[in-house]
Amino acid sequence: MLPFSRVTVIGLGLIGSSILRAVRHHMPTVHLTAYDADPAVRARVTELGIADDVTDTVGASVIDSDLVMLCVPVGAIGAAAEAIAADLPADAIVSDVGGAKLSVLEAMRKALPDAVIVPGHPVAGTEHSGPDAGFATLFHGRWCILTPEEGAPEAAVERVRTFWERLGSNVEIMTARHHDLVLAVTSHVPHLIAYSIVGTASDLEDVTQGEVIKYSAGGFRDFTRIAASDPTMWRDVFLNNKEAVLEILQRLTEDVTALQRAIRWGDGDTLFNLFTKTRAIRRSIIEQGQDDARPDFGRTHE
Amino acid sequence: MLPFSRVTVIGLGLIGSSILRAVRHHMPTVHLTAYDADPAVRARVTELGIADDVTDTVGASVIDSDLVMLCVPVGAIGAAAEAIAADLPADAIVSDVGGAKLSVLEAMRKALPDAVIVPGHPVAGTEHSGPDAGFATLFHGRWCILTPEEGAPEAAVERVRTFWERLGSNVEIMTARHHDLVLAVTSHVPHLIAYSIVGTASDLEDVTQGEVIKYSAGGFRDFTRIAASDPTMWRDVFLNNKEAVLEILQRLTEDVTALQRAIRWGDGDTLFNLFTKTRAIRRSIIEQGQDDARPDFGRTHE
Numbered sequence: 001m002l003p004f005s006r007v008t009v010i011g012l013g014l015i016g017s018s019i020l021r022a023v024r025h026h027m028p029t030v031h032l033t034a035y036d037a038d039p040a041v042r043a044r045v046t047e048l049g050i051a052d053d054v055t056d057t058v059g060a061s062v063i064d065s066d067l068v069m070l071c072v073p074v075g076a077i078g079a080a081a082e083a084i085a086a087d088l089p090a091d092a093i094v095s096d097v098g099g100a101k102l103s104v105l106e107a108m109r110k111a112l113p114d115a116v117i118v119p120g121h122p123v124a125g126t127e128h129s130g131p132d133a134g135f136a137t138l139f140h141g142r143w144c145i146l147t148p149e150e151g152a153p154e155a156a157v158e159r160v161r162t163f164w165e166r167l168g169s170n171v172e173i174m175t176a177r178h179h180d181l182v183l184a185v186t187s188h189v190p191h192l193i194a195y196s197i198v199g200t201a202s203d204l205e206d207v208t209q210g211e212v213i214k215y216s217a218g219g220f221r222d223f224t225r226i227a228a229s230d231p232t233m234w235r236d237v238f239l240n241n242k243e244a245v246l247e248i249l250q251r252l253t254e255d256v257t258a259l260q261r262a263i264r265w266g267d268g269d270t271l272f273n274l275f276t277k278t279r280a281i282r283r284s285i286i287e288q289g290q291d292d293a294r295p296d297f298g299r300t301h302e
Numbered sequence: 303m304l305p306f307s308r309v310t311v312i313g314l315g316l317i318g319s320s321i322l323r324a325v326r327h328h329m330p331t332v333h334l335t336a337y338d339a340d341p342a343v344r345a346r347v348t349e350l351g352i353a354d355d356v357t358d359t360v361g362a363s364v365i366d367s368d369l370v371m372l373c374v375p376v377g378a379i380g381a382a383a384e385a386i387a388a389d390l391p392a393d394a395i396v397s398d399v400g401g402a403k404l405s406v407l408e409a410m411r412k413a414l415p416d417a418v419i420v421p422g423h424p425v426a427g428t429e430h431s432g433p434d435a436g437f438a439t440l441f442h443g444r445w446c447i448l449t450p451e452e453g454a455p456e457a458a459v460e461r462v463r464t465f466w467e468r469l470g471s472n473v474e475i476m477t478a479r480h481h482d483l484v485l486a487v488t489s490h491v492p493h494l495i496a497y498s499i500v501g502t503a504s505d506l507e508d509v510t511q512g513e514v515i516k517y518s519a520g521g522f523r524d525f526t527r528i529a530a531s532d533p534t535m536w537r538d539v540f541l542n543n544k545e546a547v548l549e550i551l552q553r554l555t556e557d558v559t560a561l562q563r564a565i566r567w568g569d570g571d572t573l574f575n576l577f578t579k580t581r582a583i584r585r586s587i588i589e590q591g592q593d594d595a596r597p598d599f600g601r602t603h604e
Contacts, residue, residue, distance in 0.1 A: 123517045126597030185503045187520025198580040200557045201487045211484050213586045215425045218489025221593045222524050228584035231577035235570050255502045263540050275533035278500040282530035284515045291523045295428030297599040
């Protein structure tokens with residue numbers, strides 16, 4: 001059974017446009033309505049033909065909908081929720097794809113005090129942005145985390161779960177607070193460090209940018225991929241998951257300081273033991289299908 | 303013209319075995335002799351048939367050679383150089399592939415005071431180790447850095463340059479000191495941070511290892527690839543490039559602290575400006591052929 005028959009996607013970047021494509025592919029009878037605040041993006045999505053309707057106002061996009069997916073940056077979710085409040089059908093479910101959940105849930109709840117809200121976060125993406133970057137298989141084999149409030153209607157949560165499962169995802173349910181801590185580790189702090197190290201490298205006086213680029217195959221280039229992700233989206237994530245990010249960052253800083261000390265004092269055993277332990281985690285990630293086992297992620301070597 | 307007609311490779315891991323394969327592929331008339339301290343590795347290389355001779359002693363591997371490539375971890379290069387001293391032909395050139403050059407040059411010079419030494423570092427690799435991990439195209443389009451001493455015989459440097467060019471690499475020459483600083487930025491510190499963050503994640507009390515693995519597609523998995531590299535090799539790199547690594551690490555720590563402060567105080571502009579700047583570096587790396595432009599490095603999405 002279809003979990004929803006009329007789905008609205010608001011915000012048509014990498015994730016929003018991938019949802020349109022994935023729904024079209026996996027549930028072709030679902031009616032898809034799309035809206036984006038940027039007229040150029042709306043025009044592009046019309047051209048791509050990945051939605052049944054692209055509306056000129058946000059209100060018009062939700063009037064018939066039974067699932068409204070807010071796919072805007074985390075900092076814009078409150079405003080998007082306010083913008084649909086007047087036109088939202090009483091029985092529609094509102095969801096989102098934001099990378100920070102505690103603040104998003106609060107913002108949505110404030111704007112839509114009586115709506116059925118089931119916040120979600122598909123842990124998937126690439127470094128590319130915009131409606132052309134999306135694709136139908138982005139969610140295949142990836143996890144989607146739902147963070148319903150305590151006491152949220154179970155039937156609504158199950159429908160959103162089925163929606164993501166139909167798009168090829170595995171679904172996990174946890175509290176918004178726990179989500180924010182887990183993602184601080186597996187996503188937010190790695191991004192912050194990647195952005196930071198790329199920034200550090202470009203500011204050095206004794207090493208030119210040309211050198212950094214030439215010799216990036218030594219490891220640096222992996223960080224630049226992450227540090228090429230959408231700036232607005234990531235700014236909002238950090239501002240909206242402050243507490244967990246700062247906590248994990250503090251832990252990381254302590255650990256880096258310990259390694260720094262090991263290097264300074266020539267303590268090879270500490271280094272060797274850590275470097276051995278970390279290999280095991282990589283193996284598990286590959287065994288569980290969360291990464292490509294080919295060397296260099298299967299990068300082409302001509 | 304062939305730069306060398308008899309090449310010896312000592313140390314038959316990812317890089318050493320890739321050199322054997324690449325020479326066989328690009329200069330098939332060159333005679334290849336191989337040696338590894340581990341009898342099991344020697345047996346495997348014999349089985350793979352990627353060298354003309356696999357010798358049982360290190361001395362026997364160099365007697366006829368005109369190029370000896372030391373492909374052992376940086377911390378073992380001094381001992382390897384000592385081990386070949388008695389049998390090294392007077393006109394042979396000794397080179398290596400170590401990721402730290404100042405200490406390696408000193409160690410080789412000490413063991414071989416009269417030899418012609420041209421240290422080198424191919425900036426290429428994958429997260430896999432051992433003789434089975436090597437492949438002939440590993441050096442294609444990658445840079446190889448040579449760090450000859452001041453006053454090194456120019457003809458010898460040019461022959462080693464030609465050798466790497468024949469394997470598909472671009473060659474750059476710089477001082478050992480500058481190499482160590484550049485690589486600290488583009489390789490060593492990224493690896494240290496990757497190892498560290500994977501370690502931090504596995505030590506948390508409130509987030510399980512299962513969760514870290516499940517949600518690794520949020521960015522973390524890129525770090526685990528780097529943190530799966532050979533532990534011995536990396537321990538040695540850090541112990542042998544102490545000064546530059548600690549200097550770059552200090553710069554990075556300052557920059558991370560500034561971001562930490564921006565997050566704490568809600569300074570979105572600082573975050574946004576950095577996140578925008580870092581995108582440009584990624585573009586240059588792709589334009590210069592040092593990475594794959596496909597999203598997610600071309601990881602398969604089924």
